[in-house]
Every structure is written in C-alpha cells, then in structure tokens.
Amino acid sequence: MKFDPVTLATPFFILAIILEIALGRLGKAKAVYEPKDTLTSLTMGMGSTVAGVLIGGVIVAASLWVFQHRLFDIPMTAVWAWVAIFLLEDLTYYGFHRISHERRFWWAAHVNHHTSQHYNLSTALRQTWTGGVAGTWLLWLPLSLIGFPPAMVAIQKGISLVYQFWIHTEAIGRMPRWFEAVFNTPSHHRVHHARNPRYLDRNYAGILIVWDRLFGTFEPELDEEPCRYGIVKNLSTFNPLRVAFHEWAAIGGDLLSSRSPREAAGYLFGPPGWSPDGSRETSDMLRVQWKASQARETEEMRRTPASGAEYPVA
Amino acid sequence: MDKGFLIQFAVSAAAVAGLVVLSAWARIARPTPPLDEARARALFAEEFPRQHLESVWIAQDGAGALARSGPSALVLWRSGDGYVARATPWSRALHARFKDGLLRIDFGEAAAPRAVLAMAAWPPGDAPA
Numbered sequence: 001m002k003f004d005p006v007t008l009a010t011p012f013f014i015l016a017i018i019l020e021i022a023l024g025r026l027g028k029a030k031a032v033y034e035p036k037d038t039l040t041s042l043t044m045g046m047g048s049t050v051a052g053v054l055i056g057g058v059i060v061a062a063s064l065w066v067f068q069h070r071l072f073d074i075p076m077t078a079v080w081a082w083v084a085i086f087l088l089e090d091l092t093y094y095g096f097h098r099i100s101h102e103r104r105f106w107w108a109a110h111v112n113h114h115t116s117q118h119y120n121l122s123t124a125l126r127q128t129w130t131g132g133v134a135g136t137w138l139l140w141l142p143l144s145l146i147g148f149p150p151a152m153v154a155i156q157k158g159i160s161l162v163y164q165f166w167i168h169t170e171a172i173g174r175m176p177r178w179f180e181a182v183f184n185t186p187s188h189h190r191v192h193h194a195r196n197p198r199y200l201d202r203n204y205a206g207i208l209i210v211w212d213r214l215f216g217t218f219e220p221e222l223d224e225e226p227c228r229y230g231i232v233k234n235l236s237t238f239n240p241l242r243v244a245f246h247e248w249a250a251i252g253g254d255l256l257s258s259r260s261p262r263e264a265a266g267y268l269f270g271p272p273g274w275s276p277d278g279s280r281e282t283s284d285m286l287r288v289q290w291k292a293s294q295a296r297e298t299e300e301m302r303r304t305p306a307s308g309a310e311y312p313v314a
Numbered sequence: 315m316d317k318g319f320l321i322q323f324a325v326s327a328a329a330v331a332g333l334v335v336l337s338a339w340a341r342i343a344r345p346t347p348p349l350d351e352a353r354a355r356a357l358f359a360e361e362f363p364r365q366h367l368e369s370v371w372i373a374q375d376g377a378g379a380l381a382r383s384g385p386s387a388l389v390l391w392r393s394g395d396g397y398v399a400r401a402t403p404w405s406r407a408l409h410a411r412f413k414d415g416l417l418r419i420d421f422g423e424a425a426a427p428r429a430v431l432a433m434a435a436w437p438p439g440d441a442p443a
Contacts, residue, residue: 007322014329018336025340032344033337034395042330046323053319117396122333228360236391236398236426246424293363 003151005158013165017121020171029171031120036238038122043240044112045125055132062141063150072147082156085148086207089140089156093206096139098217101201101283107272108247109134115243117230119193124168129244160206164189184209187221194227195234197290200283232273232286247272344395348376354390361399362388371438373431374415380407380431389419391429398426412436 024031074081100110109130116123131137143153167189175185184205192203202219205212212218221227235243254267263276273282281289349357349372358367358381365383372379378391387407390399400421410419417431 010326014333017333021333021336021340021342024342032342032395033340034343035334035338036394038337039330039334042333046326046330049323049326117394122337230396233400233425234393234396234398236393236429238394242424249424289364 005162009162020121023171031171032118033120037116037118040238040240041116041122041126045127047129048127051129051132059137063144066141067144067150070147074147076149076152085152085156088143090207092139093160094204094211096136097204102271103269104272105268106134108251111247112243114231115235119170119190119229121168124165163207190227191219191221193229195230195232196228197286346395349379354379357390357397358388374434375432378431389429400426408437
C-alpha cells in the first residue's frame, strides 16, 4: 500500500477546518470565513489534486530515471537518511518557494495560493493547478540524483505539505519562543501571506524558519502592524479558472505587446511587477517606497516635538 | 484515473459542500457596512498610499467608491467581504459606460475584468473634466 501523508491527513484537514469555524462562531478564536472564498479555496484544492494526478506520471518517471543514475546508495531504513532528507527537502522547498515569488513565470503558478483576502485553514488548501506544468518539481530531482529513493523524497514532501496546513490560521497567536525561533509558525506564515509592503516576499520557509533567518528573508510579525492578506492587486473574482490562470493570461498579454526578446524575457522571468519602463511596481519597489515614507514620517516627528515637550517642567 | 481516485474525489466534493455550508451558517465573515467617505478614504490610503485624493464619490449602495487623483481615477469596489482596488486613467473613467445607474469601468484584466458601481449620475456634476 502506498504511504501518502497528504491522503492520510485529509480527514484531519476537514476536522480542523470544522473546529476552526466552530471556534470562530463561538468567539473562542479568531477565524474569518467568507463562504465564496471558502468554496474557491477548497475547489482549488480539489483541482490541484486532479492536476497532480495528471502530471504525476511524468514526475515519477523523471524521478526514477534520475535515481537510476544516482551518485550514492542511501538506505530508506537509516535514521540519518531521514534526518538528511528532512533538512535537504526543506532547503529545496525554501528555494522553490523563493523562486515562486521572485520570478514571474513561477509566480504565475503559485499566485493562486495567495489570492484569498482571508487567512484560515481553507486557505492552506488553495493549491496550484499549474505548478507541474511550470516544472517546479524539477528542483527536487537532485535529491534523487544524490541517491535518496524517490519514494522517500515524495514522503518528505508530503510531510512538509501536511506540516504547512496548520500554520494557515489566525486562531493561534504565537508559539513558545524556542519554537518560533526554529520552526515555521502561524505567526511567521501570516507575514508571508500579507500584502503590507513591510511583509512582502518574506518568510519562505516550509518547516524550518531558520532558512529565512540564514538567507536574510525573515520578517517577524508585529502587533502594531496587522497583516492585510491577499496580493498587491487583489482579484475581484471567485471563479477558480480565473484564480488559476489570471497571471498566465497577463503574461500572455505582456508577451504579445513586448518589443524585443529582452522585454519578453523580463516579462517572463523578471520579478512580478517588472515592466520595461518601470511603470509597474515590484515588491522591492514597494518596499523602498514604504521605507522612504517611514523615514519621512520619522523625520517629521523628530522636527515636531510633542506638545509640551519643548518646555519640560523641572 | 482509477476507481479509488474517483471515490476519493467524490467524497472530497461532498466534504467541500459541507464545509462551505458550515462556513455560511457560522456567519463569521467580516462585516461590510456601506462605505462612508471616511472609510473609503482610509481604504484608498491603504491601496494607494502615495496618491493625493482630490475628490471622492461613494457608490449609492456603499459597495464601492471612485476618487480623482491627478490624471488617475482610483476605483474601489467590494468583492465578498473584502475590497479590490485599481487605478485607471481619469479620461477612461470619465467616459466609462453608464447605464441604468450603473457605471461599468473595464480594466482589461483577467484578475479584475471590470468594476460596476451604482452611481446617481456620471460624470458627477462636481467632477472636473
């Protein structure tokens, strides 16, 4: 029998969503659900499963072919091998996730996961339909080339996906400090789903937040700046087809209008929001603008002392 | 696709339907009272922090708003219990289709094809040309 962590966890996903809705209804936890948004998220999850089945054969065949040319023989029964695959798969996930945000071609496949203006457990299931076609699975092939059996890689990918389910919630505030320091948590991942300039393109981690701390992409959640969820330009539709394909359509339009191969490459592989004349805004541009406005406000506050502060009473 | 997958898919579809009904029953969406000018300005400030608003017009049903900011029209409209915003040239907004009290502004985007705002009149009497 095939061991698939995601399939095994599906009943838990359903029960957890029921629990989150119930706690929200009873006012015992923060949980915001909008029915159309929930339907879209869950439909995207089902569609992603179908897309996975359709492309799954190609991925399995490629993984097995690469494994036949492996550099080492790594036993599935060794504890050290599981520790190694845990770390290497999680690092691979970080790389996949980062490129999925920072390069438009892969963003087009990933953006649907960020299109909800809500952050609840149903959002976790708003998964890609086009990730397989975008070829992000290629990033995991080196693990099989090293010598990790494809089944082992698939199981660890599944474990990572299951782990990332529970962090899509506002019902949990902060975990213990040691946990927040090492692992990806609801707080860290809320930041990842936020569209505030401060939070854009941060916290790419799968299970271990240490990768973000290591590579300079970590941003803590601040109580004084609540997360606003969604994407920079939110969608006005709940239609799953538009959710799945809108960025691909936008890329197609841009490619048709591009005037040179360089422009076409920029539209395809530049950061989301890139344009030849700089008239659109990338995450970096938005962050720079935000930082400049923060600096201006700080300077104004420094120049304008609070009432009474000019004449301190001894 | 094998039979097992189809059964799993059918069960998942039933679960989805059940969860959506549950989320509707729970009534825990964000409250969306009709927009007033202060709220509309606050939302515009979030969406377009660098834009100065010259004039703001609120849709009659309070489900959207339109603002003039120099050569741009800033458009805000409700989607579910959230809002969507886009900027478009003022001239395009000025000449957008207005019929039966509904102003339709096309954006030509798959993500947000058009905004439909219920306006008393368009262009409004106080709108600059």
